[in-house]
Amino acid sequence: MTPLLTVLRYYPAWTETFVANEIAALRAAGRRVEVLSLGRRREPVKLPTPTGTWEAPRGVARIQTVPAWIAGRGVERVRWLAARQGEKRAAVACWAAARAGDLRWVHAHFAGEAAEVAWAIAARLGCRWSVTVHAADLFKPRASLAELLNGASAVVTVAEHHKRWIAAHYGVTAHVVRCGVDPAFFQVSAEQRDGPLRVVCVARRVPKKGIDLLEAAVVADPRISLRVVSEARPDEIPGILAQSQVFALACRVAPDGDRDGVPVALLEAMAAGLPVVATAVAGIPEVVDETVGWLVPPEDPGALHRALLEATDPTERARRGAAARVRASGWTLAVQARQLAAVFDG
Numbered sequence: 001m002t003p004l005l006t007v008l009r010y011y012p013a014w015t016e017t018f019v020a021n022e023i024a025a026l027r028a029a030g031r032r033v034e035v036l037s038l039g040r041r042r043e044p045v046k047l048p049t050p051t052g053t054w055e056a057p058r059g060v061a062r063i064q065t066v067p068a069w070i071a072g073r074g075v076e077r078v079r080w081l082a083a084r085q086g087e088k089r090a091a092v093a094c095w096a097a098a099r100a101g102d103l104r105w106v107h108a109h110f111a112g113e114a115a116e117v118a119w120a121i122a123a124r125l126g127c128r129w130s131v132t133v134h135a136a137d138l139f140k141p142r143a144s145l146a147e148l149l150n151g152a153s154a155v156v157t158v159a160e161h162h163k164r165w166i167a168a169h170y171g172v173t174a175h176v177v178r179c180g181v182d183p184a185f186f187q188v189s190a191e192q193r194d195g196p197l198r199v200v201c202v203a204r205r206v207p208k209k210g211i212d213l214l215e216a217a218v219v220a221d222p223r224i225s226l227r228v229v230s231e232a233r234p235d236e237i238p239g240i241l242a243q244s245q246v247f248a249l250a251c252r253v254a255p256d257g258d259r260d261g262v263p264v265a266l267l268e269a270m271a272a273g274l275p276v277v278a279t280a281v282a283g284i285p286e287v288v289d290e291t292v293g294w295l296v297p298p299e300d301p302g303a304l305h306r307a308l309l310e311a312t313d314p315t316e317r318a319r320r321g322a323a324a325r326v327r328a329s330g331w332t333l334a335v336q337a338r339q340l341a342a343v344f345d346g
Contacts, residue, residue: 002344003032005096005103007118009110011037011053014045015204017234018179018264019109023050025180025333026340034103036096036121038089038114044231054099056092074123081120084144085113093117097124105129105344111137115148128153130343133174135208135282138162139257146170154343158261159283175343178287179264180336181271183329188273188321189242196225197312199277200244202237202265205230208258210250210279210298217250217304224308237265241272246311248277251284252298262287270328275320277307292324 004026012020026033035053049055074097082090100121106129108118115131122129131152137145138157149155149166155174157163163174199218203209211228218224226248229240241247247269253259262283269276276293278284279300288295294307311317 001029001031001341002105003034003103004344005034005036005100005106005118005121007036007038007096007106007108007114007121009038009112009114010041011035012047012049013041014043014047014234016109017047020047020050021180021182021333022336022340025337027052029334029337029341031337031341031344032103034100036117038092038117045233047234054096057095072124073126074120077120077123081116084116089113089117090120093120094124097121100125103127107131107344110134111145111148112142115152116142116144119148119151122153130154130156132156132158132177133162133166134158135261136258138165139259154346156340156343160286161283162261175339177336177339177343178262178331179267180331180333181264181267181328182333183271183325186238186268186272187242188325189244196223197308198243198245199224199226199248199308199311200229200240200246200269200274201226201248201250202229202232202240202269203249203263206258207254207256208252208260210252213250213252213299213301214248214304217301218308221305223312224305237268238272241269241274244274245317246277246308247274247293248304248308249279249284250298250301250304251279251281253281260284267328267331270324273321273325275311275317275324277304277311279304287327290320292320292327 023033037053038056078090104127106118106122108115108131111131111133118129149170149172155172156177157174163176166172166174218226251260259282278288279298280295281298296303296307
C-alpha cells in the first residue's frame with residue numbers, strides 16, 4: 001500500500017470529523033497515514049490531536065530547511081506556493097517534504113490552502129498527489145482552483161453532482177467517494193408515539209444549511225418539536241439522534257454560491273434509522289428519495305411543513321427509517337477506505 005501524507009488546513013476540526021474518520025479507516029485497512037496540520041483554530045468543541053499528526057512549525061527560524069526552498073527539486077512549485085501564501089508557508093512545505101521519508105503520495109482535503117501546500121510537497125518529493133473537493137472549496141473557489149484540479153494526479157469528490165460540475169467547468173474527471181459512516185456507532189431508538197413529532201437538525205448555523213427555513217416551517221405548530229444542534233461533541237450525536245424521530249435539513253444554495261455536497265450529518269441520521277426530510281440541492285437527491293424520507297424543493301417552508309406532517313404517521317416513519325438504515329449500510333468507512341485505496345494505488 002502506498003504510504004500517505006494527508007495535508008489539512010486545520011486538524012482536528014470538530015465540524016470535519018469525516019476527515020478523522022477517513023484517516024482512521026485507512027489506517028485500519030493497513031495503510032500508513034501521516035497528517036500535516038497547517039494550523040489550529042479556536043472552536044467551541046475541542047478534540048484531542050490524534051497520533052501521527054505533524055503540526056507545522058510556527059516560526060521560520062525554527063525550520064532547519066528554510067534556505068532549501070529557493071533551490072532543489074520542485075523549486076518552481078515551491079516558489080508558486082510562496083507567491084500565494086508567503087515564504088513561511090513555502091518553508092513549511094519544504095520542512096514537511098524533508099520529514100516525509102518514504103511517503104509516496106500526498107493528499108489534501110479541500111481545494112484551498114492545504115491543496116496548494118500538498119502540491120508543493122509532492123513536487124519536492126517527486127511523487128503524486130490528490131485532493132478531495134467538498135463544497136465551499138468548489139463553489140467559492142480560490143483563484144488557484146483550476147490549476148489545482150488540472151495539476152493533481154487524481155481528484156476526488158463526494159457527489160456525482162460535484163463530478164459533473166468539475167467536468168463541465170474544469171475539464172477534469174473526478175472520482176466519487178462518499179464520506180463513510182459507521183452504522184454500529186448509532187443506535188436505533190424505540191418508537192415513541194406520544195407528544196409532538198421530535199425533529200432534529202444537526203448543522204452549523206451558516207446560510208447554506210437553511211436552518212431559518214426549517215424554523216419557519218415549524219413555527220407555531222404544536223404537532224412538531226424542532227431541536228437544532230449546532231455545537232456538540234461527536235460522541236454526543238448518537239444519543240441526540242436516538243432521542244429523535246425525524247431528521248430534517250433544509251439545505252439551499254447560499255447567496256454567495258456556496259452549497260453542500262452530501263452532508264455527513266444526514267448520512268449519520270440515516271445510519272441511526274431516522275427517516276429524513278431534506279431539500280433537493282447538490283448531491284442530496286443522490287441519497288434521499290421517497291423510500292428513505294421526503295425530498296422537497298429548496299427555499300420552500302410550506303413544502304417542508306407538509307413533509308413533516310406526513311412524517312407524523314408512525315407507520316410511514318418506521319418504514320422509511322428502516323430503509324434509511326439499510327441504505328446507509330452501503331456507505332461504511334470500510335467502503336470509503338477501499339474506494340480511496342483504488343485511487344492511491346491505481
